[in-house]
Structure formats: structure tokens, C-alpha cells
Amino acid sequence: MRVQFTLRCETCKSENYQYTKNKQTHPSRMEVKKYCKRCDKVTMHKEKK
Numbered sequence: 295m296r297v298q299f300t301l302r303c304e305t306c307k308s309e310n311y312q313y314t315k316n317k318q319t320h321p322s323r324m325e326v327k328k329y330c331k332r333c334d335k336v337t338m339h340k341e342k343k
């Protein structure tokens with residue numbers, strides 16, 4: 295069972311990545327460090343509901 299969601303940059307709030315995850319293995323909200331084009335650096339990205 296996979297769900298799709300958006301990863302959003304916490305610094306500039308731009309929505310940079312589309313992800314799918316398994317809801318049973320990752321039931322909580324994901325937080326990952328990803329490169330943001332608008333910030334031009336690696337920032338924290340959080341799952342947007």
C-alpha cells in the first residue's frame with residue numbers, strides 16, 4: 295500500500311519533490327535533507343499533507 299505525497303522545503307516552502315512511500319513502514323511524517331533549487335543548497339524537506 296503506497297501513498298503519494300509532496301516534500302516541501304522548510305526554508306522557502308517550495309514543493310520540490312514528489313514521493314511515494316509505504317504507509318505501513320513509514321506511518322509518520324517524513325523529514326529528509328534534500329537539495330532545493332530555489333535556496334541553492336541542501337535544506338530540510340518535510341512531507342506535506
Ligand SMILES: [Zn+2]
Nearest residue numbers: 303306330333
Ligand atoms: Zn528552498
